[in-house]
Amino acid sequence: xxxxxxxxxxxxxxxxxxxxxxxxxxxxxxxxxxxxxxxxxxxxxxxxxxxxxxxxxxxxxxxxxxxxxxxxxxxxxxxxxxxxxxxxxxxxxxxxxxxxxxxxxxxxxxxxxxxxxxxxxxxxxxxxxxxxxxxxxxxxxxxxxxxxxxxxxxxxxxxxxxxxxxxxxxxxxxxxxxxxxxxxxxxxxxxxxxxxxxxxxxxxxxxxxxxxxxxxxxxxxxxxxxxxxxxxxxxxxxxxxxxxxxxxxxxxxxxxxxxxxx
Amino acid sequence: xxxxxxxxxxxxxxxxxxxxxxxxxxxxxxxxxxxxxxxxxxxxxxxxxxxxxxxxxxxxxxxxxxxxxxxxxxxxxxxxxxxxxxxxxxxxxxxxxxxxxxxxxxxxxxxxxxxxxxxxxxxxxxxxxxxxxxxxxxxxxxxxxxxxxxxxxxxxxxxxxxxxxxxxxxxxxxxxxxxxxxxxxxxxxxxxxxxxxxxxxxxxxxxxxxxxxxxxxxxxxxxxxxxxxxxxxxxxxxxxxxxxxxxxxxxxxxxxxxxxxxxxxxxxxxxxxxxxxxxxxxxxxxxxxxxxxxxxxxxxxxxxxxxxxxxxxxxxxxxxxxxxxxx
Amino acid sequence: xxxxxxxxxxxxxxxxxxxxxxxxxxxxxxxxxxxxxxxxxxxxxxxxxxxxxxxxxxxxxxxxxxxxxxxxxxxxxxxxxxxxxxxxxxxxxxxxxxxxxxxxxxxxxxxxxxxxxxxxxxxxxxxxxxxxxxxxxxxxxxxxxxxxxxxxxxxxxxxxxxxxxxxxxxxxxxxxxxxxxxxxxxxxxxxxxxxxxxxxxxxxxxxxxxxxxxxxxxxxxxxxxxxxxxxxxxxxxxxxxxxxxxxxxxxxxxxxxxxxxxxxxxxxxxxxxxxxxxxxxxxxxxxxxxxxxxx
Numbered sequence: 061x062x063x064x065x066x067x068x069x070x071x072x073x074x075x076x077x078x079x080x081x082x083x084x085x086x087x088x089x090x091x092x093x094x095x096x097x098x099x100x101x102x103x104x105x106x107x108x109x110x111x112x113x114x115x116x117x118x119x120x121x122x123x124x125x126x127x128x129x130x131x132x133x134x135x136x137x138x139x140x141x142x143x144x145x146x147x148x149x150x151x152x153x154x155x156x157x158x159x160x161x162x163x164x165x166x167x168x169x170x171x172x173x174x175x176x177x178x179x180x181x182x183x184x185x186x187x188x189x190x191x192x193x194x195x196x197x198x199x200x201x202x203x204x205x206x207x208x209x210x211x212x213x214x215x216x217x218x219x220x221x222x223x224x225x226x227x228x229x230x231x232x233x234x235x236x237x238x239x240x241x242x243x244x245x246x247x248x249x250x251x252x253x254x255x256x257x258x259x260x261x262x263x264x265x266x267x268x269x270x271x272x273x274x275x276x277x278x279x280x281x282x283x284x285x286x287x288x289x290x291x292x293x294x295x296x297x298x299x300x301x302x303x304x305x306x307x308x309x310x311x312x313x314x315x316x317x318x319x320x321x322x
Numbered sequence: 323x324x325x326x327x328x329x330x331x332x333x334x335x336x337x338x339x340x341x342x343x344x345x346x347x348x349x350x351x352x353x354x355x356x357x358x359x360x361x362x363x364x365x366x367x368x369x370x371x372x373x374x375x376x377x378x379x380x381x382x383x384x385x386x387x388x389x390x391x392x393x394x395x396x397x398x399x400x401x402x403x404x405x406x407x408x409x410x411x412x413x414x415x416x417x418x419x420x421x422x423x424x425x426x427x428x429x430x431x432x433x434x435x436x437x438x439x440x441x442x443x444x445x446x447x448x449x450x451x452x453x454x455x456x457x458x459x460x461x462x463x464x465x466x467x468x469x470x471x472x473x474x475x476x477x478x479x480x481x482x483x484x485x486x487x488x489x490x491x492x493x494x495x496x497x498x499x500x501x502x503x504x505x506x507x508x509x510x511x512x513x514x515x516x517x518x519x520x521x522x523x524x525x526x527x528x529x530x531x532x533x534x535x536x537x538x539x540x541x542x543x544x545x546x547x548x549x550x551x552x553x554x555x556x557x558x559x560x561x562x563x564x565x566x567x568x569x570x571x572x573x574x575x576x577x578x579x580x581x582x583x584x585x586x587x588x589x590x591x592x593x594x595x596x597x598x599x600x601x602x603x604x605x606x607x608x609x610x611x612x613x614x615x616x617x618x619x620x621x622x623x624x625x626x627x628x629x630x631x632x633x634x635x636x637x638x639x640x641x642x643x644x645x646x647x648x649x
Numbered sequence: 650x651x652x653x654x655x656x657x658x659x660x661x662x663x664x665x666x667x668x669x670x671x672x673x674x675x676x677x678x679x680x681x682x683x684x685x686x687x688x689x690x691x692x693x694x695x696x697x698x699x700x701x702x703x704x705x706x707x708x709x710x711x712x713x714x715x716x717x718x719x720x721x722x723x724x725x726x727x728x729x730x731x732x733x734x735x736x737x738x739x740x741x742x743x744x745x746x747x748x749x750x751x752x753x754x755x756x757x758x759x760x761x762x763x764x765x766x767x768x769x770x771x772x773x774x775x776x777x778x779x780x781x782x783x784x785x786x787x788x789x790x791x792x793x794x795x796x797x798x799x800x801x802x803x804x805x806x807x808x809x810x811x812x813x814x815x816x817x818x819x820x821x822x823x824x825x826x827x828x829x830x831x832x833x834x835x836x837x838x839x840x841x842x843x844x845x846x847x848x849x850x851x852x853x854x855x856x857x858x859x860x861x862x863x864x865x866x867x868x869x870x871x872x873x874x875x876x877x878x879x880x881x882x883x884x885x886x887x888x889x890x891x892x893x894x895x896x897x898x899x900x901x902x903x904x905x906x907x908x909x910x911x912x913x914x915x916x917x918x919x920x921x922x923x924x925x926x927x928x929x930x931x932x933x934x935x936x937x938x939x940x941x942x943x944x
Contacts, residue, residue: 135536164536452924622760
């Protein structure tokens with residue numbers, strides 16, 4: 061077991077965002093967290109990555125308690141995340157952006173006077189990551205000038221550049237056209253393999269993506285886990301499908317299920 | 323995008339112009355009046371201070387409205403050692419100033435870097451004014467509002483007391499200060515080009531994302547604070563013998579405002595911007611002061627103009643002109 | 650013994666009254682526009698200088714001395730209407746910028762207005778020549794308090810209640826509070842933010858100039874008064890909490906009384922104590938006693 065959440069509760073005044081969420085993540089799993097808006101998905105990610113302290117409950121990473129330790133210590137331990145709304149350094153070039161992650165991973169900051177530009181190791185590592193995500197051609201472009209999709213990719217790539225063991229992706233394909241979504245997912249999966257990421261947890265709304273790539277699906281609704289299991293199990297669970305997924309998707313999935321069973 | 327040849331051409335142009343500029347400044351006392359050389363000397367001291375200040379402001383994104391505190395620490399150290407202890411070795415004075423300022427900056431910084439923006443500005447202003455009241459009220463120690471005299475230091479062990487004051491200041495002291503400016507500017511260049519510099523810029527642009535990438539936001543802000551405090555102390559210690567008298571006004575919040583003004587005027591987004599701002603400010607102030615006693619009004623107007631219309635300062639205006647000519 | 654305490658208390662509350670007005674002006678502008686107006690102290694100085702000129706010339710022209718407080722207050726109030734000049738002429742350009750740039754713009758305003766004051770009134774201190782004693786003094790339990798001071802305290806208190814009433818019970822007040830709380834939402838609801846900003850800034854300026862006008866009969870107008878006051882006003886809003894009116898009230902009382910205590914016991918420590926308290930408050934509870942929001 062690599063990551064586990066134990067009875068997480070989080071409220072904002074009267075509003076309960078998480079009402080007792082528990083689950084475990086094992087090495088090698090690709091997990092999708094689904095749920096309608098307001099179900100608590102982003103809050104869950106924020107709590108898992110230590111940005112928020114839960115009112116109750118604990119989070120464990122490889123037997124170590126990491127509840128609320130904060131993003132910086134978390135990234136050193138081997139957990140990284142990407143953001144739903146693009147979170148970037150607008151004035152950095154693509155290469156510089158990735159170098160931030162590399163520099164902190166390799167612990168290079170201690171040497172105040174070492175020249176970054178001449179540092180082969182850092183530059184090469186950054187290029188490797190850039191290539192994995194198809195950004196190496198644009199390495200000297202300023203982040204703020206990149207197209208929206210590339211900005212998103214860069215945000216994700218920088219998290220990958222930390223060589224984490226577990227990565228949490230908050231809606232990695234949101235804001236991207238449907239035809240590009242698969243390309244992005246393929247990039248993510250192959251990059252994870254090359255870098256050696258052990259487990260991926262993503263929050264995702266697109267059900268095609270969710271059902272195609274996940275080993276396991278966790279359905280969240282109003283701050284509680286509605287269901288937790290393999291895609292085959294989830295798609296047959298009427299309550300989950302209709303509550304979490306919505307009526308339109310309902311029919312799509314049932315139709316797919318029916319087609320498959322025939 | 324630029325190709326390799328363009329990049330190296332630009333780099334050589336930059337280095338050549340720096341060397342030419344440096345030689346020009348070096349030889350300045352030979353072909354200008356003593357007064358202009360003296361102004362340049364004060365600029366060197368302020369230049370060191372604002373180069374350090376911009377590490378905090380331009381590169382880390384923290385506006386300190388109390389930075390003159392560290393300049394005053396350096397200045398008072400020089401005054402103290404020369405007049406109260408008759409100790410004149412400049413190199414030791416500088417080292418002591420750096421140590422005292424760094425310790426103070428470490429303490430104050432540890433408190434202040436937990437806050438950002440307005441709160442950081444307010445906290446640093448408060449510390450600056452706290453030091454002001456201390457300097458003012460403990461007059462048996464500090465000379466109160468009359469301040470303390472600064473006696474002529476020995477440079478590299480040499481005693482120059484035989485030479486008339488202006489000749490010393492525009493001669494050996496000028497070269498000494500210029501040399502320090504050159505060295506310290508080079509050191510700062512190394513710092514901002516280092517991994518630490520990259521992390522500071524990341525902290526400035528997006529502290530949340532920086533944290534997620536493993537950057538220790540508070541720790542590095544603290545580093546920047548201490549380094550910039552040390553630089554300010556060196557600047558202050560070098561300024562003191564030039565002005566001959568130190569007084570609590572050196573740490574009044576409006577003096578901190580002057581440091582910010584210089585940095586903004588020259589351009590905080592450019593490495594050499596603060597230097598440009600410093601020299602323009604000092605010479606412009608001298609010129610305007612000779613024309614009218616209401617120079618603050620004019621400078622206030624300049625600052626307002628910069629904040630509203632030209633936040634990148636002079637350096638910013640130059641680079642956007644260059645960019646426009648290219649396209 | 651009791652007289653000393655009462656003297657300290659009353660002069661403390663008197664200090665607090667004028668401090669409250671300036672701090673309230675600072676708070677309301679920060680609360681709505683999120684601009685920390687360093688020039689509030691300079692507006693205070695302006696109010697003082699204009700107050701002196703107006704009253705002196707009226708009295709010299711035969712205006713009955715005991716009524717001096719009327720033109721004084723009027724001058725303080727009307728002067729505040731220069732607010733829109735600065736708001737529309739300068740500040741409006743930086744609303745969408747970083748807070749620190751807005752701060753720097755108000756710093757530029759300080760530089761400019763200070764020199765305007767110097768140009769018009771010169772650098773030597775100006776007073777009203779003790780005109781505040783026209784109302785005589787009261788003797789309460791052995792402590793002597795000028796009646797003028799009591800009038801000022803009363804005025805300030807009245808302003809505090811008036812402001813509180815406006816904020817809580819009028820449409821304008823509700824609009825201000827909504828704008829302070831959620832700017833985009835207010836805009837979406839059709840509230841004209843531009844007009845609100847002008848009005849709020851004017852209100853802030855009026856409070857500043859009024860404070861300066863009211864305090865001046867009891868003291869002297871000196872060229873540093875604006876720059877010195879901002880430091881005190883800033884102490885008030887830190888202690889009370891940025892953006893909070895209640896905070897301005899409580900903070901002003903704390904700073905005013907502390908200043909008074911320090912002056913009578915250890916004058917050297919006067920500002921020192923205040924700064925230390927500011928730093929302590931900023932460290933322990935940066936939001937101050939009543940403030941909110943992230944730091």
